[in-house]
Amino acid sequence: MKKVFTMIMLVGILSTGCKKFLDVKPHGETTQDELFKTQKGFRDVLTGAYIRMKSGNIYGGSLMWGNIEYMAGNWDNTNSANTAIPALIAGKYTDQTVREWNDATYQDLYKVIADVNSILEKIDEKKAVFSDGNYAITKGESLALRAFCHFDALRMFGPVPSSPGIGLVLPYVKTVTKDTHLPISYQEFAKAVLADLDQAETLLKDVDPIRKYSIAQLNPGPLDQAVISDNYLEYRQVRMNYYAVLALKARVYLWLASSDAANKVNAAKYAQMVVDAVNQTGKPTFRLGEESDRAAQDYTMPSEHIMALSVYNLEAIANSLFGNNSGGLQRYDFADQDGFYYLNNLFPVAERTSDIRWKGQMWTYKSFTGLTSYATFKKFIQKPASSASQTLQVPLIRLSEMYLILTECADTKASAEASYLVFCSKKGIPFTAFNNADWMTDRKNKMIREYVRELYGEGQSFFTYKRYNVTTLPASWTSVYYNATPAKYIVPKPDREIN
Known part of the structure; x- marks a missing residue:
């Protein structure tokens, strides 16, 4: 052993x-x-x-x-x-x-x-x-x-x-x-x-106060009246709160469903509990990000954050890594030697005027010397620090993931499309019904794509590919940019852990 x-x-x-x-x-x-x-x-x-x-x-x-x-x-x-x-x-x-x-x-x-x-x-x-x-x-x-x-x-x-x-x-x-x-x-x-x-x-x-009070009440401004006397219990969305536990259970059960489909029932159950969460006034605790959030430069969609980490210097980190004049992390957006366009296939040009994950300034071209053909990723480069409502937090679990889980775990075409339609309407994605000939395969391909588009830069794409054991992406959205064998998904533990 x-x-x-x-x-x-x-x-x-x-x-x-x-x-x-x-x-x-x-x-x-x-x-x-x-x-x-x-x-x-x-x-x-x-x-x-x-x-x-x-x-x-x-x-x-x-x-x-x-x-x-x-x-x-x-x-x-x-x-x-x-x-x-x-x-x-x-x-x-x-x-x-x-x-x-x-x-x-x-x-x-x-x-x-x-x-x-x-x-x-x-x-x-x-x-x-x-x-x-x-x-x-x-x-x-x-x-x-x-x-x-x-x-x-x-x-x-x-x-x-x-x-x-x-x-x-x-x-x-x-x-x-x-x-x-x-x-x-x-x-x-x-x-x-x-x-x-x-x-x-x-x-x-x-x-947990998050079951009683709204996120706004638990994030009081300097002039707001605090709803709880213990300020350690404020800002519950940047703690492992009750709903974050439910959302994590949905994520875990979905992972386990890869080898036992029966786990999809529990994945959907806990995802629905998060979606249905309301505060004492009956209003939803979380809501899907939408066009108004993008227009306000709330690119990480903080209304969706079920659990996040507070990062006081996020603006500096983001500008250093992704900034327009940075040579850090970026993606090519013009045809290169293989003739494919990764981002143009992930975010089709025809949808860019409506999809809030691309629309406007969510992605822009760099001006950095030698990198002008690359796109700047703006998700973490939000409104300036001078703004009183700047959100300096990195999401670990978001409400949008719960909608994708509900879509993926639905046992009928109609119920899957119902969840996906809500998601699409908020994200500005033209909704198309799943293919009647093989709706589950069509759903699978669309869900893989949505996990990547929605959670880009949040560390979930690789886990999505591993969960599906993806070897090649669907040719309809540029399979050439991702090829894998099962061995790619087996990341070795440190030597001292196995010796």
């Missing part, structure tokens, strides 16, 4: 009060005891986990707009001196630099898990230090974050879900220790993810 040595040392946790890193060592029981004497101590550790999630190795880069998008073929390599990028695009994970990048992603996912595990090991015995519903909120968020990071480790480093096999895959880590954690089977791993999410759902259901 292969043993797995997992990074589980809690390296550093950022305290929101003093903004300094607090070292917590597994052997330093006194330090941990001091930290977890108060509700604030638990909150500081949880805040540290969210801050770690913004690491460039995971959701502040590699698992958002970075390496994972190269793996999906969403970016071109414009640096001829960089040999690692072509290797990453081609799925040549043996390249030394590529191995180092992917190893860092693996390690940082498990570091976040270590952060929340330190909470979960102590929270039950310290329940008395919490006021009101804060014990349930803190424990629920911690369990959900543990499931979230484990699930993304499975999506990236685990098997193709349509044929998971019976072998051991990854460790599901629940303790903070230097001891070795053994990998478990795919089936056991999936059960562990869902068990954490089930418990998180139960804990958050009756205490």
